[in-house]
Amino acid sequence: xxxxxxxxxxxxxxxxxxxxxxxxxxxxxxxxxxxxxxxxxxxxxxxxxxxxxxxxxxxxxxxxxxxxxxxxxxxxxxxxxxxxxxxxxxxxxxxxxxxxxxxxxxxxxxxxxxxxxxxxxxxxxxxxxxxxxxxxxxxxxxxxxxxxxxxxxxxxxxxxxxxxxxxxxxxxxxxxxxxxxxxxxxxxxxxxxxxxxxxxxxxxxxxxxxxxxxxxxxxxxxxxxxxxxxxxxxxxxxxxxx
Amino acid sequence: xxxxxxxxxxxxxxxxxxxxxxxxxxxxxxxxxxxxxxxxxxxxxxxxxxxxxxxxxxxxxxxxxxxxxxxxxxxxxxxxxxxxxxxxxxxxxxxxxxxxxxxxxxxxxxxxxxxxxxxxxxxxxxxxxxxxxxxxxxxxxxxxxxxxxxxxxxxxxxxxxxxxxxxxxxxxxxxxxxxxxxxxxxxxxxxxxxxxxxxxxxxxxxxxxxxxxxxxxxxxxxxxxxxxxxxxxxxxxxxxxxxxxxxxxxxxxxxxxxxxxxxxxxxxxxxxxxxxxxxxxxxxxxxxxxxxxxxxxxxxxxxxxxxxxxxxxxx
Numbered sequence: 084x085x086x087x088x089x090x091x092x093x094x095x096x097x098x099x100x101x102x103x104x105x106x107x108x109x110x111x112x113x114x115x116x117x118x119x120x121x122x123x124x125x126x127x128x129x130x131x132x133x134x135x136x137x138x139x140x141x142x143x144x145x146x147x148x149x150x151x152x153x154x155x156x157x158x159x160x161x162x163x164x165x166x167x168x169x170x171x172x173x174x175x176x177x178x179x180x181x182x183x184x185x186x187x188x189x190x191x192x193x194x195x196x197x198x199x200x201x202x203x204x205x206x207x208x209x210x211x212x213x214x215x216x217x218x219x220x221x222x223x224x225x226x227x228x229x230x231x232x233x234x235x236x237x238x239x240x241x242x243x244x245x246x247x248x249x250x251x252x253x254x255x256x257x258x259x260x261x262x263x264x265x266x267x268x269x270x271x272x273x274x275x276x277x278x279x280x281x282x283x284x285x286x287x288x289x290x291x292x293x294x295x296x297x298x299x300x301x302x303x304x305x306x307x308x309x310x311x312x313x314x315x316x317x318x319x320x321x322x323x324x325x
Numbered sequence: 326x327x328x329x330x331x332x333x334x335x336x337x338x339x340x341x342x343x344x345x346x347x348x349x350x351x352x353x354x355x356x357x358x359x360x361x362x363x364x365x366x367x368x369x370x371x372x373x374x375x376x377x378x379x380x381x382x383x384x385x386x387x388x389x390x391x392x393x394x395x396x397x398x399x400x401x402x403x404x405x406x407x408x409x410x411x412x413x414x415x416x417x418x419x420x421x422x423x424x425x426x427x428x429x430x431x432x433x434x435x436x437x438x439x440x441x442x443x444x445x446x447x448x449x450x451x452x453x454x455x456x457x458x459x460x461x462x463x464x465x466x467x468x469x470x471x472x473x474x475x476x477x478x479x480x481x482x483x484x485x486x487x488x489x490x491x492x493x494x495x496x497x498x499x500x501x502x503x504x505x506x507x508x509x510x511x512x513x514x515x516x517x518x519x520x521x522x523x524x525x526x527x528x529x530x531x532x533x534x535x536x537x538x539x540x541x542x543x544x545x546x547x548x549x550x551x552x553x554x555x556x557x558x559x560x561x562x563x564x565x566x567x568x569x570x571x572x573x574x575x576x577x578x579x580x581x582x583x584x585x586x587x588x589x590x591x592x593x594x595x596x597x598x599x600x601x602x603x604x605x606x607x608x609x610x611x612x613x614x615x616x617x618x619x620x621x622x623x624x625x626x627x628x629x630x631x632x633x634x635x636x637x638x639x640x
Contacts, residue, residue, distance in 0.1 A: 225418025
Protein backbone atom coordinates (compact mmCIF):
# COMPACT_ATOMS: atom_id res chain seq x y z
CA UNK A 84 0.00 0.00 0.00
CA UNK A 85 1.50 3.34 -1.02
CA UNK A 86 0.64 7.02 -1.09
CA UNK A 87 -2.35 8.56 0.65
CA UNK A 88 -5.65 7.08 1.46
CA UNK A 89 -8.87 8.95 1.80
CA UNK A 90 -10.81 8.21 4.90
CA UNK A 91 -14.49 7.39 4.40
CA UNK A 92 -16.60 10.44 3.71
CA UNK A 93 -13.60 12.43 2.54
CA UNK A 94 -12.65 13.53 6.02
CA UNK A 95 -9.19 14.54 7.06
CA UNK A 96 -6.44 12.84 5.16
CA UNK A 97 -4.52 10.33 7.18
CA UNK A 98 -0.97 9.92 6.08
CA UNK A 99 0.02 6.39 5.30
CA UNK A 100 3.74 6.06 5.07
CA UNK A 101 3.43 2.90 3.03
CA UNK A 102 6.21 1.25 4.89
CA UNK A 103 5.43 -2.16 6.36
CA UNK A 104 6.21 -2.31 10.04
CA UNK A 105 9.34 -3.95 11.29
CA UNK A 106 7.23 -6.82 12.52
CA UNK A 107 5.80 -7.48 9.07
CA UNK A 108 9.21 -7.14 7.41
CA UNK A 109 10.51 -9.90 9.61
CA UNK A 110 7.36 -11.99 9.11
CA UNK A 111 6.63 -11.91 12.86
CA UNK A 112 4.10 -14.21 14.49
CA UNK A 113 1.73 -11.55 15.68
CA UNK A 114 1.90 -8.20 13.95
CA UNK A 115 -0.90 -6.16 15.50
CA UNK A 116 -0.80 -3.51 12.81
CA UNK A 117 -1.67 -6.04 10.11
CA UNK A 118 -4.45 -7.54 12.22
CA UNK A 119 -5.78 -4.08 12.92
CA UNK A 120 -5.74 -3.12 9.30
CA UNK A 121 -7.23 -6.33 7.92
CA UNK A 122 -9.74 -7.13 10.63
CA UNK A 123 -12.49 -5.43 8.67
CA UNK A 124 -11.68 -6.72 5.19
CA UNK A 125 -10.37 -10.21 5.93
CA UNK A 126 -10.68 -11.61 9.42
CA UNK A 127 -14.12 -10.42 10.48
CA UNK A 128 -15.92 -11.48 7.29
CA UNK A 129 -14.14 -14.84 7.42
CA UNK A 130 -15.21 -15.32 11.04
CA UNK A 131 -18.84 -14.47 10.26
CA UNK A 132 -18.85 -16.80 7.23
CA UNK A 133 -17.37 -19.51 9.41
CA UNK A 134 -20.11 -19.13 11.99
CA UNK A 135 -22.71 -19.21 9.22
CA UNK A 136 -21.23 -22.35 7.64
CA UNK A 137 -21.26 -24.05 11.05
CA UNK A 138 -24.74 -23.00 12.15
CA UNK A 139 -26.35 -23.95 8.83
CA UNK A 140 -24.60 -27.34 8.81
CA UNK A 141 -25.47 -28.18 12.42
CA UNK A 142 -29.00 -26.82 12.03
CA UNK A 143 -29.77 -28.91 8.96
CA UNK A 144 -27.89 -31.87 10.43
CA UNK A 145 -29.95 -31.64 13.62
CA UNK A 146 -33.26 -31.62 11.79
CA UNK A 147 -32.26 -34.63 9.66
CA UNK A 148 -30.74 -36.53 12.59
CA UNK A 149 -33.81 -35.86 14.74
CA UNK A 150 -36.10 -37.14 12.01
CA UNK A 151 -33.95 -40.24 11.51
CA UNK A 152 -33.87 -40.86 15.27
CA UNK A 153 -37.66 -40.67 15.50
CA UNK A 154 -37.97 -43.11 12.61
CA UNK A 155 -35.45 -45.45 14.26
CA UNK A 156 -37.29 -45.34 17.58
CA UNK A 157 -40.63 -45.97 15.93
CA UNK A 158 -39.29 -48.76 13.70
CA UNK A 159 -36.53 -50.38 15.74
CA UNK A 160 -35.27 -52.52 12.89
CA UNK A 161 -34.16 -49.38 11.03
CA UNK A 162 -31.77 -48.30 13.77
CA UNK A 163 -28.82 -50.56 12.85
CA UNK A 164 -28.79 -49.63 9.13
CA UNK A 165 -29.21 -45.93 9.93
CA UNK A 166 -26.38 -46.17 12.44
CA UNK A 167 -24.12 -47.84 9.88
CA UNK A 168 -25.06 -45.28 7.23
CA UNK A 169 -24.28 -42.24 9.39
CA UNK A 170 -21.14 -43.95 10.67
CA UNK A 171 -20.06 -44.52 7.08
CA UNK A 172 -20.52 -40.84 6.18
CA UNK A 173 -18.53 -39.94 9.27
CA UNK A 174 -15.68 -42.22 8.23
CA UNK A 175 -15.00 -40.61 4.84
CA UNK A 176 -12.07 -38.17 5.11
CA UNK A 177 -13.37 -34.63 4.72
CA UNK A 178 -11.13 -33.67 1.80
CA UNK A 179 -12.16 -36.78 -0.09
CA UNK A 180 -15.82 -36.09 0.54
CA UNK A 181 -15.46 -32.48 -0.67
CA UNK A 182 -13.86 -33.72 -3.88
CA UNK A 183 -16.38 -36.48 -4.40
CA UNK A 184 -19.18 -33.94 -4.24
CA UNK A 185 -17.67 -31.42 -6.66
CA UNK A 186 -18.91 -33.20 -9.81
CA UNK A 187 -22.42 -33.15 -8.29
CA UNK A 188 -22.71 -29.67 -6.89
CA UNK A 189 -19.60 -27.84 -8.06
CA UNK A 190 -17.30 -25.51 -6.17
CA UNK A 191 -20.13 -24.07 -4.13
CA UNK A 192 -21.28 -23.49 -0.57
CA UNK A 193 -23.82 -26.25 -1.18
CA UNK A 194 -21.02 -28.78 -1.64
CA UNK A 195 -19.42 -27.66 1.57
CA UNK A 196 -22.68 -27.75 3.50
CA UNK A 197 -23.55 -31.23 2.23
CA UNK A 198 -20.22 -32.50 3.49
CA UNK A 199 -20.47 -30.70 6.82
CA UNK A 200 -24.03 -31.92 7.39
CA UNK A 201 -22.86 -35.48 6.69
CA UNK A 202 -20.34 -35.24 9.49
CA UNK A 203 -22.82 -33.91 12.04
CA UNK A 204 -25.33 -36.70 11.33
CA UNK A 205 -23.47 -39.51 13.04
CA UNK A 206 -22.84 -37.62 16.28
CA UNK A 207 -26.30 -36.08 16.46
CA UNK A 208 -28.18 -39.22 15.43
CA UNK A 209 -26.41 -41.41 18.01
CA UNK A 210 -26.90 -38.93 20.82
CA UNK A 211 -30.56 -38.29 20.10
CA UNK A 212 -31.30 -42.03 19.91
CA UNK A 213 -29.34 -42.80 23.08
CA UNK A 214 -30.97 -39.88 24.91
CA UNK A 215 -34.51 -40.86 24.00
CA UNK A 216 -33.84 -44.50 24.81
CA UNK A 217 -32.39 -43.67 28.22
CA UNK A 218 -35.76 -42.67 29.70
CA UNK A 219 -36.41 -45.16 32.55
CA UNK A 220 -39.32 -47.55 31.92
CA UNK A 221 -40.97 -46.76 35.27
CA UNK A 222 -41.09 -43.09 34.32
CA UNK A 223 -42.81 -43.96 31.05
CA UNK A 224 -45.23 -46.24 32.86
CA UNK A 225 -46.22 -43.63 35.39
CA UNK A 226 -46.64 -41.08 32.60
CA UNK A 227 -48.98 -43.44 30.76
CA UNK A 228 -50.78 -44.42 33.94
CA UNK A 229 -51.45 -40.79 34.81
CA UNK A 230 -53.06 -40.19 31.47
CA UNK A 231 -50.44 -38.36 29.45
CA UNK A 232 -51.08 -38.87 25.75
CA UNK A 233 -48.34 -40.26 23.51
CA UNK A 234 -47.54 -36.74 22.35
CA UNK A 235 -47.53 -35.26 25.86
CA UNK A 236 -45.26 -38.06 27.05
CA UNK A 237 -42.83 -37.27 24.25
CA UNK A 238 -42.81 -33.50 24.67
CA UNK A 239 -43.00 -33.29 28.46
CA UNK A 240 -41.09 -36.37 29.55
CA UNK A 241 -38.98 -38.11 26.91
CA UNK A 242 -37.59 -35.04 25.17
CA UNK A 243 -36.57 -33.16 28.34
CA UNK A 244 -34.98 -36.31 29.75
CA UNK A 245 -33.05 -36.79 26.51
CA UNK A 246 -31.79 -33.20 26.63
CA UNK A 247 -28.44 -33.87 28.34
CA UNK A 248 -27.49 -36.41 25.66
CA UNK A 249 -28.84 -34.24 22.83
CA UNK A 250 -26.99 -31.15 24.06
CA UNK A 251 -23.77 -33.16 24.44
CA UNK A 252 -24.21 -34.27 20.84
CA UNK A 253 -24.77 -30.68 19.71
CA UNK A 254 -21.66 -29.58 21.54
CA UNK A 255 -19.45 -32.17 19.90
CA UNK A 256 -21.06 -31.58 16.49
CA UNK A 257 -20.59 -27.81 16.63
CA UNK A 258 -16.97 -27.99 17.73
CA UNK A 259 -16.18 -30.67 15.13
CA UNK A 260 -17.93 -28.66 12.40
CA UNK A 261 -16.01 -25.50 13.29
CA UNK A 262 -12.80 -27.42 12.81
CA UNK A 263 -13.80 -29.26 9.64
CA UNK A 264 -15.22 -26.07 8.11
CA UNK A 265 -11.70 -24.62 7.85
CA UNK A 266 -11.04 -27.21 5.12
CA UNK A 267 -13.96 -25.76 3.15
CA UNK A 268 -11.50 -23.14 1.81
CA UNK A 269 -10.16 -25.96 -0.29
CA UNK A 270 -13.23 -25.39 -2.45
CA UNK A 271 -14.58 -21.93 -1.72
CA UNK A 272 -13.23 -18.64 -0.42
CA UNK A 273 -15.45 -18.80 2.66
CA UNK A 274 -14.72 -19.07 6.32
CA UNK A 275 -11.55 -18.89 8.37
CA UNK A 276 -9.96 -21.53 6.18
CA UNK A 277 -9.55 -18.92 3.43
CA UNK A 278 -7.03 -16.70 5.24
CA UNK A 279 -5.31 -19.81 6.61
CA UNK A 280 -4.84 -21.26 3.10
CA UNK A 281 -3.84 -17.77 1.98
CA UNK A 282 -1.09 -17.60 4.57
CA UNK A 283 0.12 -21.09 3.81
CA UNK A 284 0.17 -20.21 0.10
CA UNK A 285 2.56 -17.27 0.48
CA UNK A 286 6.16 -18.16 -0.42
CA UNK A 287 7.59 -17.88 3.07
CA UNK A 288 4.39 -18.60 5.05
CA UNK A 289 2.69 -15.45 6.29
CA UNK A 290 2.84 -16.16 10.02
CA UNK A 291 0.66 -13.35 11.35
CA UNK A 292 -2.27 -14.18 9.08
CA UNK A 293 -1.91 -17.90 9.81
CA UNK A 294 -1.87 -17.33 13.55
CA UNK A 295 -4.69 -14.77 13.52
CA UNK A 296 -7.07 -16.88 11.40
CA UNK A 297 -6.11 -20.16 13.04
CA UNK A 298 -6.36 -18.56 16.46
CA UNK A 299 -9.82 -17.23 15.65
CA UNK A 300 -10.96 -20.73 14.65
CA UNK A 301 -9.69 -22.14 17.93
CA UNK A 302 -11.22 -19.27 19.88
CA UNK A 303 -14.53 -19.78 18.10
CA UNK A 304 -14.53 -23.49 18.96
CA UNK A 305 -13.69 -22.80 22.59
CA UNK A 306 -16.35 -20.11 22.90
CA UNK A 307 -19.00 -22.31 21.32
CA UNK A 308 -18.06 -25.20 23.61
CA UNK A 309 -18.19 -22.99 26.69
CA UNK A 310 -21.53 -21.42 25.74
CA UNK A 311 -23.06 -24.83 25.15
CA UNK A 312 -21.67 -26.12 28.41
CA UNK A 313 -23.41 -23.26 30.20
CA UNK A 314 -26.59 -23.86 28.24
CA UNK A 315 -26.45 -27.50 29.27
CA UNK A 316 -26.16 -26.60 32.94
CA UNK A 317 -28.88 -24.01 32.72
CA UNK A 318 -31.32 -26.18 30.78
CA UNK A 319 -30.88 -29.38 32.80
CA UNK A 320 -30.36 -28.33 36.41
CA UNK A 321 -31.75 -31.69 37.60
CA UNK A 322 -29.07 -33.61 35.74
CA UNK A 323 -26.23 -32.50 38.02
CA UNK A 324 -27.94 -34.03 41.03
CA UNK A 325 -27.87 -37.58 39.81
CA UNK B 326 -66.14 -39.13 37.20
CA UNK B 327 -67.11 -37.77 40.61
CA UNK B 328 -64.38 -37.21 43.18
CA UNK B 329 -66.10 -39.10 46.01
CA UNK B 330 -64.92 -42.66 46.42
CA UNK B 331 -66.24 -44.92 43.67
CA UNK B 332 -67.40 -48.51 43.77
CA UNK B 333 -65.22 -50.79 41.67
CA UNK B 334 -66.59 -54.01 40.19
CA UNK B 335 -64.69 -56.78 38.44
CA UNK B 336 -67.22 -58.84 36.52
CA UNK B 337 -65.79 -62.01 34.97
CA UNK B 338 -62.72 -59.93 34.05
CA UNK B 339 -60.33 -62.04 32.02
CA UNK B 340 -56.94 -61.38 30.48
CA UNK B 341 -55.20 -63.76 28.13
CA UNK B 342 -51.93 -62.39 26.77
CA UNK B 343 -51.52 -62.86 23.02
CA UNK B 344 -49.66 -66.06 22.21
CA UNK B 345 -50.41 -67.64 25.59
CA UNK B 346 -52.82 -70.44 26.29
CA UNK B 347 -53.27 -69.84 29.99
CA UNK B 348 -55.07 -66.79 31.29
CA UNK B 349 -53.21 -64.26 33.43
CA UNK B 350 -56.46 -63.19 35.07
CA UNK B 351 -59.24 -65.75 34.89
CA UNK B 352 -62.89 -64.73 35.22
CA UNK B 353 -62.21 -62.48 38.18
CA UNK B 354 -65.36 -61.24 39.87
CA UNK B 355 -65.29 -59.09 42.97
CA UNK B 356 -66.70 -55.83 44.22
CA UNK B 357 -64.69 -53.23 46.09
CA UNK B 358 -67.18 -51.09 48.02
CA UNK B 359 -66.63 -47.33 47.82
CA UNK B 360 -64.09 -46.08 50.34
CA UNK B 361 -62.55 -49.45 51.10
CA UNK B 362 -59.07 -50.86 50.57
CA UNK B 363 -58.97 -54.09 48.61
CA UNK B 364 -55.61 -55.84 48.69
CA UNK B 365 -54.74 -58.19 45.85
CA UNK B 366 -52.28 -60.72 47.17
CA UNK B 367 -50.91 -64.04 45.99
CA UNK B 368 -47.87 -65.82 44.67
CA UNK B 369 -46.10 -64.50 41.59
CA UNK B 370 -47.95 -65.58 38.48
CA UNK B 371 -51.23 -64.91 40.23
CA UNK B 372 -52.02 -61.97 37.97
CA UNK B 373 -52.22 -59.34 40.74
CA UNK B 374 -50.49 -56.60 38.77
CA UNK B 375 -52.29 -57.57 35.58
CA UNK B 376 -55.63 -57.30 37.37
CA UNK B 377 -54.64 -53.85 38.64
CA UNK B 378 -53.56 -52.59 35.24
CA UNK B 379 -56.78 -53.79 33.65
CA UNK B 380 -58.58 -51.12 35.67
CA UNK B 381 -56.79 -48.11 34.15
CA UNK B 382 -56.53 -49.89 30.82
CA UNK B 383 -52.75 -50.04 30.79
CA UNK B 384 -53.55 -53.63 29.84
CA UNK B 385 -56.66 -54.22 27.71
CA UNK B 386 -59.29 -56.70 28.90
CA UNK B 387 -59.71 -59.88 26.86
CA UNK B 388 -63.25 -60.47 28.08
CA UNK B 389 -65.56 -59.60 30.93
CA UNK B 390 -66.21 -56.19 32.44
CA UNK B 391 -64.81 -53.74 34.92
CA UNK B 392 -67.12 -51.01 36.14
CA UNK B 393 -66.41 -47.88 38.12
CA UNK B 394 -69.56 -46.54 39.77
CA UNK B 395 -71.58 -48.69 37.41
CA UNK B 396 -69.96 -47.39 34.24
CA UNK B 397 -67.79 -49.67 32.16
CA UNK B 398 -64.17 -48.60 31.89
CA UNK B 399 -64.33 -49.07 28.12
CA UNK B 400 -66.92 -46.30 27.95
CA UNK B 401 -64.52 -43.70 29.30
CA UNK B 402 -62.05 -41.87 27.13
CA UNK B 403 -58.81 -43.62 28.07
CA UNK B 404 -56.83 -40.51 29.03
CA UNK B 405 -59.78 -39.14 30.99
CA UNK B 406 -60.10 -42.48 32.77
CA UNK B 407 -56.43 -42.55 33.72
CA UNK B 408 -56.40 -38.95 34.88
CA UNK B 409 -59.23 -39.69 37.26
CA UNK B 410 -57.50 -42.73 38.80
CA UNK B 411 -54.54 -42.28 41.14
CA UNK B 412 -51.69 -44.56 40.14
CA UNK B 413 -48.76 -45.46 42.37
CA UNK B 414 -46.06 -47.97 41.40
CA UNK B 415 -43.19 -49.58 43.28
CA UNK B 416 -40.43 -47.70 41.41
CA UNK B 417 -42.52 -44.55 41.89
CA UNK B 418 -41.67 -43.25 38.42
CA UNK B 419 -41.27 -39.63 39.45
CA UNK B 420 -40.18 -37.37 36.60
CA UNK B 421 -36.47 -36.75 37.33
CA UNK B 422 -36.42 -33.44 35.46
CA UNK B 423 -39.28 -31.91 37.40
CA UNK B 424 -39.33 -30.51 40.91
CA UNK B 425 -41.44 -32.23 43.54
CA UNK B 426 -44.07 -29.54 43.08
CA UNK B 427 -44.17 -29.99 39.30
CA UNK B 428 -44.38 -33.76 39.74
CA UNK B 429 -47.33 -33.42 42.08
CA UNK B 430 -48.94 -30.97 39.67
CA UNK B 431 -48.74 -33.30 36.67
CA UNK B 432 -52.39 -34.31 36.40
CA UNK B 433 -53.83 -30.96 37.57
CA UNK B 434 -51.72 -29.30 34.87
CA UNK B 435 -53.14 -31.67 32.27
CA UNK B 436 -56.59 -30.79 33.54
CA UNK B 437 -55.79 -27.09 33.05
CA UNK B 438 -55.67 -26.01 36.68
CA UNK B 439 -54.08 -22.58 37.21
CA UNK B 440 -50.53 -22.35 38.51
CA UNK B 441 -51.55 -20.86 41.85
CA UNK B 442 -54.05 -23.67 42.47
CA UNK B 443 -51.34 -26.26 41.78
CA UNK B 444 -48.88 -24.54 44.10
CA UNK B 445 -51.38 -24.48 46.94
CA UNK B 446 -52.49 -28.05 46.28
CA UNK B 447 -48.91 -29.28 46.23
CA UNK B 448 -48.16 -27.62 49.58
CA UNK B 449 -51.32 -29.13 51.04
CA UNK B 450 -50.44 -32.61 49.78
CA UNK B 451 -46.84 -32.42 50.98
CA UNK B 452 -48.16 -31.73 54.45
CA UNK B 453 -50.67 -34.55 54.11
CA UNK B 454 -47.96 -37.10 53.26
CA UNK B 455 -45.71 -35.79 56.02
CA UNK B 456 -43.11 -33.83 54.09
CA UNK B 457 -41.90 -30.32 54.82
CA UNK B 458 -43.18 -27.65 52.37
CA UNK B 459 -39.52 -26.87 51.55
CA UNK B 460 -39.49 -30.13 49.57
CA UNK B 461 -41.56 -28.47 46.83
CA UNK B 462 -38.50 -27.15 45.01
CA UNK B 463 -36.37 -30.28 45.33
CA UNK B 464 -35.74 -32.74 42.55
CA UNK B 465 -36.43 -36.49 42.92
CA UNK B 466 -32.68 -37.24 42.94
CA UNK B 467 -32.45 -35.33 46.21
CA UNK B 468 -34.96 -37.54 48.01
CA UNK B 469 -34.62 -40.83 49.88
CA UNK B 470 -36.61 -43.88 48.78
CA UNK B 471 -39.28 -43.31 51.41
CA UNK B 472 -39.59 -39.62 50.54
CA UNK B 473 -39.95 -40.46 46.86
CA UNK B 474 -42.78 -42.83 47.61
CA UNK B 475 -44.50 -40.13 49.69
CA UNK B 476 -44.22 -37.75 46.73
CA UNK B 477 -45.52 -40.52 44.48
CA UNK B 478 -48.56 -40.84 46.73
CA UNK B 479 -49.06 -37.08 46.80
CA UNK B 480 -48.87 -36.99 43.00
CA UNK B 481 -51.46 -39.74 42.71
CA UNK B 482 -53.79 -37.84 45.05
CA UNK B 483 -53.30 -34.47 43.34
CA UNK B 484 -56.49 -34.45 41.28
CA UNK B 485 -58.49 -35.97 44.15
CA UNK B 486 -59.30 -39.20 42.30
CA UNK B 487 -62.19 -41.37 43.47
CA UNK B 488 -60.08 -44.49 42.95
CA UNK B 489 -56.45 -45.31 43.66
CA UNK B 490 -54.41 -48.13 42.17
CA UNK B 491 -51.27 -48.99 44.12
CA UNK B 492 -48.85 -51.58 42.78
CA UNK B 493 -46.53 -52.76 45.59
CA UNK B 494 -46.01 -49.13 46.61
CA UNK B 495 -43.87 -49.96 49.64
CA UNK B 496 -42.14 -53.01 48.13
CA UNK B 497 -38.75 -51.40 47.57
CA UNK B 498 -38.53 -49.66 50.94
CA UNK B 499 -36.66 -50.96 54.00
CA UNK B 500 -38.85 -52.60 56.69
CA UNK B 501 -38.74 -49.81 59.27
CA UNK B 502 -39.68 -47.05 56.83
CA UNK B 503 -42.21 -49.38 55.21
CA UNK B 504 -44.01 -49.93 58.50
CA UNK B 505 -44.13 -46.18 59.06
CA UNK B 506 -45.45 -45.52 55.54
CA UNK B 507 -48.12 -48.20 56.03
CA UNK B 508 -49.22 -46.57 59.28
CA UNK B 509 -49.35 -43.15 57.69
CA UNK B 510 -51.17 -44.47 54.67
CA UNK B 511 -53.84 -45.97 56.95
CA UNK B 512 -54.11 -42.71 58.86
CA UNK B 513 -54.52 -40.86 55.53
CA UNK B 514 -57.16 -43.30 54.42
CA UNK B 515 -59.15 -42.64 57.62
CA UNK B 516 -59.34 -39.08 56.41
CA UNK B 517 -59.64 -39.47 52.65
CA UNK B 518 -61.76 -42.62 52.34
CA UNK B 519 -60.70 -43.43 48.79
CA UNK B 520 -61.48 -46.67 47.07
CA UNK B 521 -58.09 -48.35 46.86
CA UNK B 522 -56.82 -51.41 45.04
CA UNK B 523 -53.49 -52.35 46.57
CA UNK B 524 -51.21 -55.06 45.20
CA UNK B 525 -48.66 -56.79 47.41
CA UNK B 526 -47.00 -60.19 47.70
CA UNK B 527 -46.62 -59.76 51.46
CA UNK B 528 -49.39 -61.41 53.48
CA UNK B 529 -48.60 -59.37 56.58
CA UNK B 530 -48.92 -56.15 54.62
CA UNK B 531 -52.21 -57.38 53.15
CA UNK B 532 -53.58 -58.12 56.63
CA UNK B 533 -52.44 -54.78 57.95
CA UNK B 534 -53.64 -52.64 55.04
CA UNK B 535 -56.70 -54.37 53.66
CA UNK B 536 -60.34 -53.91 54.55
CA UNK B 537 -60.76 -56.88 52.26
CA UNK B 538 -58.21 -59.25 50.82
CA UNK B 539 -58.45 -61.01 47.48
CA UNK B 540 -56.12 -63.98 47.30
CA UNK B 541 -55.23 -64.90 43.73
CA UNK B 542 -53.65 -68.21 42.83
CA UNK B 543 -51.58 -69.22 39.79
CA UNK B 544 -53.47 -68.62 36.56
CA UNK B 545 -55.17 -65.55 37.99
CA UNK B 546 -58.03 -67.36 39.69
CA UNK B 547 -59.61 -65.90 42.80
CA UNK B 548 -59.09 -68.25 45.75
CA UNK B 549 -60.84 -66.22 48.45
CA UNK B 550 -62.17 -62.70 48.84
CA UNK B 551 -62.92 -61.75 52.39
CA UNK B 552 -62.02 -59.60 55.36
CA UNK B 553 -58.61 -60.31 56.91
CA UNK B 554 -60.31 -61.79 59.98
CA UNK B 555 -62.38 -64.21 57.91
CA UNK B 556 -59.42 -65.26 55.81
CA UNK B 557 -57.29 -65.94 58.87
CA UNK B 558 -60.05 -67.67 60.80
CA UNK B 559 -61.68 -69.56 57.95
CA UNK B 560 -59.41 -70.10 54.97
CA UNK B 561 -61.55 -71.73 52.26
CA UNK B 562 -59.00 -74.31 51.25
CA UNK B 563 -55.54 -75.74 51.65
CA UNK B 564 -54.04 -73.20 49.23
CA UNK B 565 -55.27 -70.18 51.17
CA UNK B 566 -54.31 -71.75 54.52
CA UNK B 567 -50.81 -72.44 53.20
CA UNK B 568 -50.52 -69.01 51.69
CA UNK B 569 -51.47 -67.08 54.81
CA UNK B 570 -49.13 -69.34 56.79
CA UNK B 571 -49.19 -71.71 59.74
CA UNK B 572 -49.01 -68.75 62.07
CA UNK B 573 -52.34 -67.42 60.86
CA UNK B 574 -53.73 -67.62 64.37
CA UNK B 575 -50.93 -65.35 65.51
CA UNK B 576 -51.46 -63.08 62.53
CA UNK B 577 -55.08 -62.75 63.53
CA UNK B 578 -53.84 -61.24 66.77
CA UNK B 579 -52.47 -58.28 64.80
CA UNK B 580 -56.00 -57.30 63.82
CA UNK B 581 -57.04 -56.22 67.31
CA UNK B 582 -55.56 -53.81 69.83
CA UNK B 583 -55.47 -54.26 73.59
CA UNK B 584 -57.65 -51.17 73.91
CA UNK B 585 -60.48 -53.09 72.23
CA UNK B 586 -60.47 -55.83 74.87
CA UNK B 587 -62.51 -55.91 78.03
CA UNK B 588 -60.04 -55.01 80.74
CA UNK B 589 -60.16 -56.05 84.37
CA UNK B 590 -60.30 -53.05 86.66
CA UNK B 591 -57.81 -54.03 89.38
CA UNK B 592 -54.57 -52.15 89.03
CA UNK B 593 -51.34 -53.86 89.85
CA UNK B 594 -48.11 -52.05 90.38
CA UNK B 595 -44.93 -53.19 88.71
CA UNK B 596 -46.69 -54.61 85.62
CA UNK B 597 -45.40 -53.59 82.16
CA UNK B 598 -47.38 -50.75 80.60
CA UNK B 599 -48.86 -51.06 77.10
CA UNK B 600 -50.36 -48.20 75.05
CA UNK B 601 -53.99 -48.93 74.16
CA UNK B 602 -53.17 -49.13 70.42
CA UNK B 603 -50.73 -52.04 70.89
CA UNK B 604 -51.84 -55.03 68.82
CA UNK B 605 -52.65 -58.26 70.65
CA UNK B 606 -49.70 -59.86 68.92
CA UNK B 607 -47.22 -57.24 70.09
CA UNK B 608 -48.71 -57.36 73.59
CA UNK B 609 -48.23 -61.13 73.66
CA UNK B 610 -44.65 -60.77 72.43
CA UNK B 611 -43.92 -58.30 75.22
CA UNK B 612 -45.45 -60.51 77.91
CA UNK B 613 -43.51 -63.52 76.64
CA UNK B 614 -40.27 -61.57 76.48
CA UNK B 615 -40.70 -60.12 79.97
CA UNK B 616 -42.01 -63.41 81.41
CA UNK B 617 -45.11 -61.76 82.79
CA UNK B 618 -48.73 -62.84 82.89
CA UNK B 619 -50.38 -59.46 82.73
CA UNK B 620 -49.86 -55.84 81.77
CA UNK B 621 -51.45 -52.48 82.41
CA UNK B 622 -53.10 -50.87 79.41
CA UNK B 623 -52.65 -47.10 79.36
CA UNK B 624 -54.47 -44.44 77.37
CA UNK B 625 -52.90 -41.84 75.13
CA UNK B 626 -52.51 -39.55 78.15
CA UNK B 627 -50.70 -42.28 80.12
CA UNK B 628 -53.56 -42.96 82.56
CA UNK B 629 -54.16 -46.67 83.32
CA UNK B 630 -57.30 -48.12 81.72
CA UNK B 631 -57.11 -51.56 83.28
CA UNK B 632 -55.22 -54.81 83.27
CA UNK B 633 -54.95 -57.35 80.46
CA UNK B 634 -53.79 -60.93 81.09
CA UNK B 635 -52.20 -63.51 78.81
CA UNK B 636 -55.47 -65.46 78.79
CA UNK B 637 -57.37 -62.34 77.70
CA UNK B 638 -55.04 -62.00 74.73
CA UNK B 639 -55.44 -65.60 73.62
CA UNK B 640 -59.16 -65.88 74.18
